[in-house]
Amino acid sequence: MRRDRGSVATEMVLLTPLLIIMLMFVVHAGRAGQGVNQLKHAADQGARAASLVARPRMSSVAQRAVIQDLSTSGLSCVNPRVTTNYERSSLSSSVTVTVSCRTSNQGLLLLGARAVSMSARSTEVIDRYRAGG
Numbered sequence: 001m002r003r004d005r006g007s008v009a010t011e012m013v014l015l016t017p018l019l020i021i022m023l024m025f026v027v028h029a030g031r032a033g034q035g036v037n038q039l040k041h042a043a044d045q046g047a048r049a050a051s052l053v054a055r056p057r058m059s060s061v062a063q064r065a066v067i068q069d070l071s072t073s074g075l076s077c078v079n080p081r082v083t084t085n086y087e088r089s090s091l092s093s094s095v096t097v098t099v100s101c102r103t104s105n106q107g108l109l110l111l112g113a114r115a116v117s118m119s120a121r122s123t124e125v126i127d128r129y130r131a132g133g
Contacts, residue, residue, distance in 0.1 A: 032116050035075055035103045040120040042069040046097040047124035050084055059084040062097045070101075077101035078115065093126040 042065075049065035050058040063082045070077050080101040087094050100119035 031103065032118075035116065036118055036120065038070070038073040038075040039077075039099055039101070039118050040122070041073065042066045042075075043097050043099045043120040043122035044124075045069040046082060046084075046099065047095055047122040050095045050097060051124040051126045055086060058086060058095055062095070066097065066099050076103060078103070093128070094123050095126055096121060096123040 046062035046066040046069070050062035053061045059082075062084045066080065066082045070080060078101060080099060083098045085096040085098075087096065098119060098121045100117070102115040102117050
């Protein structure tokens with residue numbers, strides 16, 4: 001007796017959409033995780049670049065370093081915003097660079113995934129001998 005004939009095909013027809021949705025969710029979560037890491041790296045690069053120049057040029061140098069790092073890493077940020085904060089204490093000075101943007105959800109429309117807002121911050125001690133004070 002062969003009563004379960006065709007049951008594998010039926011199971012695959014029922015499970016395939018669920019498996020595809022699960023795979024797309026994994027891709028979405030992976031993109032978000034990788035995007036945060038790339039954004040953190042860009043903030044690190046911006047803070048390091050800003051710590052090596054004089055105070056009036058910090059913002060522009062940090063912006064340029066962040067944009068260059070984001071384009072090199074391939075992260076598709078929509079309207080990246082870079083803010084630079086200069087902090088001075090009695091012992092040292094530091095610069096903090098904050099980068100925020102929204103990532104693309106290209107290829108994930110079936111999930112109903114929206115663009116993810118991300119931000120990263122990095123602080124670097126200012127090199128007083130290279131930055132001119």
